[in-house]
Amino acid sequence: MGFVLFDHTGPFEPMVLSSEGEFQVIQVPASINCRLLEHQREGVKFLYNLYKNNHGGVLGDDMGLGKTIQTIAFLAAVFGKDGGGGDSMIPKGNQVGKGPVLIVCPTSVIHNWESEFSKWATFSVSVYHGANRDLILEKVESHGVEILITSFDTYRIHGSILSEVQWEIVIVDEAHRLKNEKSKLYRACLEIKTPKRFGLTGTIMQNKIIELFNILDWVAPGSLGTREHFREFYDEPLKHGQRSTAPERFVRVADERKQHLVAVLRKYMLRRTKEETIGHLMMGKEDNVVFCAMSELQKRVYQRMLQLPDIQCLINKDRPCSCGSPLTQVECCQRTVPNGIIWPYLHRDNPDGCDSCPFCIVLPCLVKLQQISNHLELIKPNPRDDPDKQRKDAEFASAVFGTDIDLVGGNSQSESFMGLSDVKHCGKMRALEKLMFSWVSQGDKILLFSYSVRMLDIVEKFLIRKGYCFSRLDGSTPTNMRQSLVDDFNSSPSKQVFLISTRAGGLGLNLVSANRVVIFDPNWNPAQDLQAQDRSFRFGQKRHVVVFRLLAAGSLEELVYSRQVYKQQLSNIAVSGKMEKRYFEGVQDCKEFQGELFGICNLFRDLSDKLFTSEIIELHEKQGQEHGHNHSTRQESTELGNCFVSLKEASVTFSSGSETRKPNDLERASTNKPMLEDLGIVYTHRNEDIVNFGPGIQRKEEVSIPQNDSLKQPSIPFLGKRKADKVGGKEKATSSKDWKRSQYSLLAQSMGMGVVEFSKWLLSATPLDREKALRDFKKRREKMPNG
Template sequence: MFRLNVTTLCAIKWDCVIVDEAHRLKNEKSQLYKACYQIKTRRRYGLTGTIMQNKYIELFNVFDWAAPGCLGPREHFLEYYGEPLKQGQRISAPERFVRIAEERKQHLVKVLGRHLLRRTKQETIGHLMRGKADNVVFCKMSDLQIQAYRRLLRSPDFQLLISKDLPCTCGSHLTRVECCHRTAPDGVIWSYLHRENPDGCECCPLCIVLPCLIKLQQVSNHLELIKPSSKDDPEKQKKDEQFASAALGEDAVLVGGLQQDESFMGMSDAQHCGKMRALEKLLETWLSKADKVLLFSCSVKMLDILDRFLVRKAYSFCRLDGSTPMGVRQTLVDSFNNSPSKQVFLISTRAGGLGLNLVSANRVVIFDPNWNPAQDLQAQDRSFRYGQRRHVTVYRLLAAGSIEELVYSRQIYKQQLFNIGVNGTSEKRYFEGVQDSKLYKGELFGISNLFRDLLETVFTSEIIENHEERLTGIHRTSSEQCAKQGLLGEHAVSSKLEIEDDIENSELSALSQEQDGIEDEIESPNDTQSCSESQYEHILKDAGVLYAHRNEEVVNLGGAVQKHKRPKTKEQICSMNDPKTLIPSFVVDEHQRLATPSTLKILSENGQEDDTVGQKRKYEEIFKLEEMDETTKWFLSGSSLCPTQSIDCCKAVFK
């Protein structure tokens, strides 16, 4: 509507312009951005819950619209902030890069603070919420899925992409894509896309990347998705049948042939889908306790399969996707929230990820991950929002060893970029890859990584384990050096040793959990309807789950340099008189990065912060609360007085 009337609206000199969902202005090349930028006004306000979703350039574009020039030229922003922050997050980054990234991060947060007013859910209504557990579950694919996935990786289309940067077989010094291997005439996907241009196009072979990714995602979700649909045109049906034949091979007879099974029983069968087996077990447990479930998927075809699955299991459910009329959507929401008989809400992630209030549900399942982490987080917030009176449990289902693991790893990377640039946190360095870098593609970026065979491993588990091993070694080395230099003092040395003991104990605990196959789900003890941890462990084991963890333990959400909320009671402040917290601030910051919450466990079983991390954070709140300088911090850190007494003394001496 706005774009249709942009000429008329831009001719008016507005006193104030307010843009809702301002993150949609992330692309400076979009028509929406260009239209909004032309508005004549003295004041611009943008409202959004996800100011940055994928890249730092998105952050720049939103701020440059709201306050033109506040971050300087686009190229300067990327060179001065974006690139150093990304390079400093590389796992093998030199100490100099890490130090520069820390300096630029603090400067960026300070600059953004002049134009950014941010209020998180935890800061505003956290005391009214019962908490959320964001579980990531890695499900073993069925044997047929694994075989189909492997056949795809060996097919001509995929081999063209996987080997494109290898030396050409003709003996030249060029790569295959630069010399003799730009096309794949015997590939099903390539032949279909170039049926009118058999010599290929200017983009070959990159033109088949997206279709190939979609096929891998379909196999990871359900084998019926790769079969031809009777709703498509005959030419596309023929292509899909050829592709299904290449993927399923002689196993096609086991899944009802090469044509999509339109029968009710065939579409709802969970036998050959690893994630549906896990979903089946979880739903049986939850719905037997009168829990309500939100079930999200990015694919409408997958929603159709889940629809039949829910009917087969005799569950009462609602459904909302892109085809649902706008006038009907609120009726569906009200029906689900007000009717105890409605057990499951089947929702398209894109169509239902924004604006819906579904607080009657306390369980959320994200069946397939999105490349954009904000999409999945917004989906969770349909239940975890104001008005929710129960503890919310989220399950993200991933097919272990598939493209979905790489999608989730990129979600972690993007969430970390956001936390560093906007929140000013110190994030764990898991990856060698650097976004938009041709030199440092690492394990995350580049076409060769997208189509890598990970079927024999749990990629994410290995990344996290490698980080923990590296973290333990670096932490001990750094702590020994600090102790030799006399920087820590008596209390800090004892704290250092206790932290190391915690690391060792947590590693032994993690090792025993990995031998069992999964990590336990931790429910709020206040939730009277929750299952015991051993029961959930048994459920997930039976469903073939290989590995699981909490997303909040992987993405470090602590250590922000921005303003914290005020402690509520004097008792909370007094409880922070602990030797572990009496460390000079610059030493605490360094060790907070090294001894991260995955080893110290940032959340306890009731969803509250662990004492070791929580008390340190509360103590740091005092510094910002009273606007104290470094001298005051040194006085507090070396004082034996109660923190409240120290504060009064500091006010008298330094103010």
């Protein structure tokens, strides 16, 4: 949502959108057009073409690429605005006979929209939110309003009133909020009276492929057929084709359906990333996933948690009941857990259980496991809770602390500053302590995100103890103070760390002075973690951004991250038609193939004796090396991935600006076991090497889509293997990214490593090591016959 005001980037002249010969000339005013970047001009043209064809679509740019200004530029053209303040008291929009525009957005960005409209063009803008809604509605009905802005919550409640208005255009900002067709918001938005519905979002698909259908079917009804057809023709084949042991015919069908889906989506959605639009204006980003060893105390507490009657009931749910009946335990005697710790409190008002028993305790149990993974203090009673819950939490803490209760200072919240700021019983804090010392000594500035306010409290005490200067923003921070906190952090050299609640971060936080991002606890929804990173990695960032996602090795968090990878890969496949590595046997929403990722038994599996993630990743890497050069074109693309570190960049991955600085502890440690152990790190890799981001589909065939279930086999263009052009005995690279990927892969091979292994080596190598590897590679290449 947030947008940086760029200097003039083009000539001071209008951008004509209408076709030559059209009676009415539709154009973006010169005062707006001269400040647009090239990708933004393309976005405006895309929106206008949808509008001209009398249907809607999705502008799916990454956060920070200026979706707001593209939308305003498009509206200024449609409403015939001149882009300036103007002297006329009568809005030009009324003169051209257009109906009003409705913008539905999060409450936190209503003011941003108002502000941007006032900067860029003269519109009559009103807000339908809070008091005076009736007066605003009367103004709309009397044609005194061109732009009406309202919030999701207000529209969900009062949508029936607003749906009576005949809107010229409806725009939903953060359109991924429409991903659930069963939500009240989605049903309310279906009642909007206009064919021109536009969605703005950088994360159109977050968790499931069907979310893609729900949003597209709202902006362009029928464009993807019926929901049942979409599930059968796209959703199921794409998921099953991604299974690690899927038969070749499943993979082939998935590839065909993926190509077909992307060709259809291209008509209704424009999706661009930072790397392909303004990447040349930025230093780049590296996303490290760091698996921290839990402390011995954490491991014991985690094990005791898994042994509680509540979780044992869930683990053993499908076993035969011990009473001798033919039913399973969950259908018979173990539907309720009266001897548990968590179940009795949840059912204190209904001791016979609820309709969902025992599955109603899954979420509370997962929350407790995540708390143990992050910091043992989190499972103690929260003084902000009511006394009854505090008593129950104290009972739970006593049960899982067991004989270690004295080591953690009892089962009530610690008041000891020194105890809370001590890192010895928390694996993540131990690693963070040493990493932060390295970063701060080198002048780095750090963003630290956590979804838990109590975790931020603990980190805050740690920062005070260490003498670091910091800022903090969470849900209790007044809205009118947030921007001043951001400005102060960006401008003050003394501010070293910014603590931010992942849930309260909001939109528009531009923290480009920070070049280190720590995500302390992973989210089930990968978009949440990626948006946190984007607070720093956006236009205006002058340094290379390095992200560190901290995970507790051997805990539920490994499964959370693996599901993130699974979801990101499905999104890349469905939205962009990219080629992805096949790691997992699990298939979402399929009981037959729950594999290693899905189902209750996987959620509560004891992973303490496994290197869960590294075993999956390195098994795939090993299989890739064994197949060698016998891969098909598709498989080669999958193995190469889209490693953003080019051959030339490999030696300066960790530079800040133009200066190459000394690598920090993690960067040196990956292949040095004693050093890794000193940091308390079990394993680390780069997320961009795991989530493949392989090449997308380049073709632009026109593809017809069936509108009902009677047509099960729409025509699919035949896509044979792409043959490389030969120029002077060398393959002609299709793009600079393809060239970088191929060179990176060759460099890895010259070191006797696979791509993932080489990426891990880069984390540990010194600049001298990297330069030597680069020189040796160049020498070998020059000696080759065609070198």
